[in-house]
Amino acid sequence: MRQHEEKSFISHDGCKLFYRYWPAVESGTNTSQAIVLFHRGHEHSGRVAHLADEFNLPDYQFFAWDARGNGQSEGERGDAENIATLVKDAHCFIEHITQEYSIPPKDIAIIAQSVGAVIAAAWVHDYVPKIRALVLGSPAFSVKLYVPLAVPGLKLLYNFKGNFFVNSYVKPKLLTHDTQRAESFAKDPLITRRISVRLLLDLYTVSDRIIQDANAITVPTQLLVSGSDYVVRRKPQRQFYENLGTVQKEFHVLPGFYHDTFGEKDRQIAIDRARRFILGCFASEPHQPCLLNADQVGYTRLESDKLALPPSGWIKPLYWKFIKANLKYASKLSEGIKLGAETGFDSGSTLDYVYRNQPSGTSKLGQFFDYIYLQAIGWKGIRQRKVHLEELIKLAINQLQQQNKVVNIVDIAAGHGRYILETINQIANKPNSVLLRDFSDLNVEKGKILIEEKGLSDLVHFEQGDAFNRQQLSELSPKPTLAVVSGLYELFGDNHLLNESLSGLADAIPVGGYFIYTNQPWHPQLEFIARTLTSHRDGQPWIMRRRTQLEMDQLVANAGFKKVTMLIDQWGIFTVSLAQRVS
Known part of the structure; x- marks a missing residue:
């Protein structure tokens, strides 16, 4: 049996997480290739340790973690x-x-089970890693709770009493036909049978998002589905597979298998199929589709085209007419809705109002409408995006100052500039210069007032400018060492516009400078949004074309930038990325 080493690492918030590491068995071949194992919910890395031997890949390094709140990792149990x-x-x-083992992502394959498979799929979707392969064993996209209306009931209780815990109903004998493994599950002191309701409910929410948008996943993916699974449903697994954006995908139903796919009595069937798939993926260089023309061809273009058409049937038009009438009424009472109707719900003025997050209206009812408006999921994402912007702006400024480089900041579509100004006021070592630009004269006027209010008139300058004019951007003075573009590119589906903007910034930013x-x-x-809200562009319907993160990153890379890091909100709506100008 291969010997493992017990290790740990510190995660993003200081939480110490445990993992097992099996070094490759030296044989004179390339040993940089690795397989990372994600365990089921309630379990830990010890429950998948047998796979390091049973996969019979001695030249591969194996890793298996204990997820937060499980096994020997820190965190509240099951939460x-x-x-x-x-x-x-x-x-x-x-x-x-x-970083620790000098293994590039392209030499990594992931094998994940159940809840671990949902985590792995969400990670591949959100962070777009260039890994070699993804193998999912019975992903828990939809857990069978068996109690009628269980999910709505749990949501109601959660909203009423806050977070609480429920215990897994699953008996060990319903996980596997392997009696020895079932007995070890029952006796394992590191098994966490409880799970918090907020985590369980969020599992459904994230799963729905990943299933609907699985087209964004381009990593070669194999699904191994247990044929007699009493724990999770098969239909969402099939939907996920059908929506996958990779042409290298497989879907296997394993007859008679219970939920613990890689812990079943006949698990060698699953192992052999996964092994063959992984070796096949490693036999050729990884490939990612080119999405530079996804504004012309692709599923997000098709989605936006459908939104540009009138709603079909006779019920939907009446429904959206009713919603618009209600918004029109609410705009007479709610300051936020009124502002959106007057300036556009995607305008800098609306964005600044959302940032302030202070419900206001002509009456108590109006304030209530405004509160509901400001609590919309999109506006929550906007405010979290602001937090992430401030975090990465501080990081970039710190990096430049540590390298003894001048810090000249430019925001080419600043709106009112609130997030830049508030960030600057939070740091002790101020940048050398700050230039805010916006196409709207109103935003420039409001931004100058905000600069005065923040006491930054000596440091910050605001001017009118076109964020899509390459020549204007290439002639920026002083040359920016940190450029910020927030909330702009999302409003324009045309990649030609983005290429002009990105090229202008690449012309202006010196090698080593940063771009957020x-x-x-x-x-x-x-x-x-498309049916009821209007844009700042002549009051037209606000129709957005989403960009997958891969498409956006490719556009940025094509202009001459290398991505450094990325932050994303808990709903998966907005990302904020930091890139560096390369030669």
Whole structure:
């Protein structure tokens, strides 16, 4: 049996996570290739340790973690703030492996089971790693709770009493036909049978998002589905597979298998298929599709084209007419809705109002409407995006100052500039210069007032400018060493415009300088926005074309930037990325 080493790493928030490491058995061949194992919910890395031997890949390094709140890792048992926390843990784990063991992502394959498979799929979707292969064993996209209306009931109780815990109903004998493995499950002191309701509910939410947008996943993916699974449903697994954006995909139903796919009595069947798939993926160089023309051809273009058409049938038009009438009425009472109707719901003025997050109206009812408006999931994402922007701006400024480089900041579509100004006021070592630009004269006027209010008139200058004019951007003075583009590119589906803007910034930013950009790879209310809200562009319907993170990153890379890091909100709506100008 291969011997393992017990290790740990520190995740994004200081949480110490445990993992097992099996070095490759030296044979004179390339030993940089690795397989990372993600265990089922309630379990830990010891429950998948047998796979390091049973896969019979002695020249591969194996890694297996204990997810937060499980096994020997820190964190409250069976709990986390949300699934996004676990997904970010997974991202940190892979980053740790690549840095500590000098293994590039292209030499890594993932094997994940159940809840671990959902975490792995969400990580691949959100962070777009260039890994070689993804094998998912019975992913828990939809857990069978068996109690009628269990999910709505849990949501109601959660909203009423806050977070609480439920215990797994699954008996060991319903997980596997392997009696020895079932007995070990029952006796394992590291098994965590409980799970928090907020984590369970979030599992459904994240799973729905990943299934609907699986087209964004281009990593070769294999699904191994247990044929007699009493724990999770097969239909969402099939939907996920059918929506996958990779042409290298497989779907296997294993007859008679219970939920513990890689722990079943006849698991060698699953192992052989996964092994063959992984070796096949490693036999050729990894490939990612080119998405530079996804604005012309692709599923996000098709999605936006459908939104541009009138709603079909006779019920939907009446429904959206009713919603618009209600918004029109609410705009007479709510300051936020009124502002959106007057300036556009995607305007800098609306964005600044959302940032302030202070419900206001002509009456108590108006304030209530405004509160509901400001709590929309998209606006929550906007405010979290602001937090992430501030975090990466501080990081970039710190990096430049540590390198003894001048810090000249430019934001080419600043709106009112609130997030830049508030960030500057939070740091002791100020940048050398700050230039804010915007195409709207109103935003320039409001921005100058805000600069005065923040006491930054000596440092910050605001001017009118076109964010898509390459010549204007290439002639920026002083030359920016940190450029920021937030909330702009999401509003324009045309990649030609982005290429002009990105090329202008690449002309202006010297090698080693930084670039912060945002993206909207997902939004759960796209149709609501398109049918009811208006844009700042002549009051037209606000129809957005989403860009997958891969498409956005490719556009940035094509202009001459190398991505350094990325942050994403818990809903998967907005990302904020930091890139560096390369030669």
